[in-house]
Amino acid sequence: MNAAVAAQRLQSQRISKPGFRDPAALVAWFGAVQAQELPAARWGLGLRMPHGATDAAIQRALDEGRILRTHVMRPTWHFVTPEDIRWMLQLTAPQVHRRMALYNRHQGLDAATCRRATDVFARALRDGRSQTRAELGAELHRTRIAAKGVRLALLTEYAELEGVICSGPQRGKQITYALLADRAAATPALSRDEALAELTRRYFRSHAPATVRDFVWWSGLATGDARRGLEMIRARASAADGLTYWTLGPERDRGGVRKTVVLLPIYDEYLVAYRDREAVPHAAGKIADRAGRNVTFQHALVIAGQVAGTWRIAWRAGGVVVDVISLKRLTASEREAIAEAAERYGEFVAAPVSLAIA
Numbered sequence: 001m002n003a004a005v006a007a008q009r010l011q012s013q014r015i016s017k018p019g020f021r022d023p024a025a026l027v028a029w030f031g032a033v034q035a036q037e038l039p040a041a042r043w044g045l046g047l048r049m050p051h052g053a054t055d056a057a058i059q060r061a062l063d064e065g066r067i068l069r070t071h072v073m074r075p076t077w078h079f080v081t082p083e084d085i086r087w088m089l090q091l092t093a094p095q096v097h098r099r100m101a102l103y104n105r106h107q108g109l110d111a112a113t114c115r116r117a118t119d120v121f122a123r124a125l126r127d128g129r130s131q132t133r134a135e136l137g138a139e140l141h142r143t144r145i146a147a148k149g150v151r152l153a154l155l156t157e158y159a160e161l162e163g164v165i166c167s168g169p170q171r172g173k174q175i176t177y178a179l180l181a182d183r184a185a186a187t188p189a190l191s192r193d194e195a196l197a198e199l200t201r202r203y204f205r206s207h208a209p210a211t212v213r214d215f216v217w218w219s220g221l222a223t224g225d226a227r228r229g230l231e232m233i234r235a236r237a238s239a240a241d242g243l244t245y246w247t248l249g250p251e252r253d254r255g256g257v258r259k260t261v262v263l264l265p266i267y268d269e270y271l272v273a274y275r276d277r278e279a280v281p282h283a284a285g286k287i288a289d290r291a292g293r294n295v296t297f298q299h300a301l302v303i304a305g306q307v308a309g310t311w312r313i314a315w316r317a318g319g320v321v322v323d324v325i326s327l328k329r330l331t332a333s334e335r336e337a338i339a340e341a342a343e344r345y346g347e348f349v350a351a352p353v354s355l356a357i358a
Contacts, residue, residue: 005279006305031202040265069167082184130168130176200229209245217275261337319352
């Protein structure tokens with residue numbers, strides 16, 4: 001563990017010092033924010049915003065298209081802004097396509113079928129329409145393209161990577177797709193070097209200190225691209241624990257990390273955006289909950305920058321129950337801070353909250 005690195009990351013990621021009141025501005029600060037599980041991902045934005053941020057307000061930003069949710073890196077779902085999505089896809093989509101080629105072949109999806117399906121989606125979503133994935137699957141069926149389950153997911157992902165579709169407004173509890181052309185105005189094209197420099201800048205300003213391997217993992221780009229990006233943005237290197245960490249700008253204030261207690265959602269950027277985990281260890285076998293499960297892929301209790309347990313929620317008639325399972329003996333002040341974090345979560349989802357700590 002490295003408390004200094006953890007403290008700087010908490011600030012870079014806007015966890016210990018929230019600043020953006022607009023969720024779209026926060027997403028733009030990061031460049032892209034992993035959004036695999038949508039309700040949890042909204043909380044990931046909310047906890048980085050000042051008190052008063054609500055789940056409803058962030059969902060409204062998604063419905064209005066001020067934030068888009070699409071496949072843009074690795075591949076997995078990410079939040080991006082309409083202003084950034086085109087240049088980012090131009091830079092990262094080729095690598096994601098190459099990664100997905102094997103999965104497409106296993107499902108019998110050749111390039112011609114993927115292009116045909118994308119054309120079907122484009123026609124189905126004309127005139128500002130939005131459709132669920134199942135509805136898009138029905139459109140494919142009418143054109144004799146068999147696509148359900150994994151095949152359908154791969155085809156919608158292909159169309160996202162091609163810059164044809166992206167997230168539409170939510171319909172009840174169902175996500176929808178819409179045409180990217182309807183959700184994001186055309187923006188000036190960036191050269192590849194310009195896009196590479198910009199993505200590198202976004203990552204290291206929001207995740208530093210971080211290693212080259214971290215950025216390669218997060219972006220899906222080649223190591224050579226990552227090193228070139230660091231050179232173009234004139235990042236600063238420092239050594240710790242046998243690793244070279246890169247940062248931008250002046251060194252951040254390390255104060256206040258001991259007071260930082262946060263209930264992180266599953267797949268949060270603070271945990272999943274790094275390949276080298278010496279500073280904040282959380283891989284299976286290093287830090288797991290009492291059932292032996294990997295903390296990385298659960299909601300995580302983080303105290304002073306380090307994983308200290310897990311938490312889960314259960315909705316009841318009277319509100320939401322936050323159940324915390326600690327991996328350490330908690331001090332009285334830590335218990336108080338966890339209670340405050342749980343109250344903030346309740347405010348975010350606009351529901352009374354009760355807390356249990358084990």
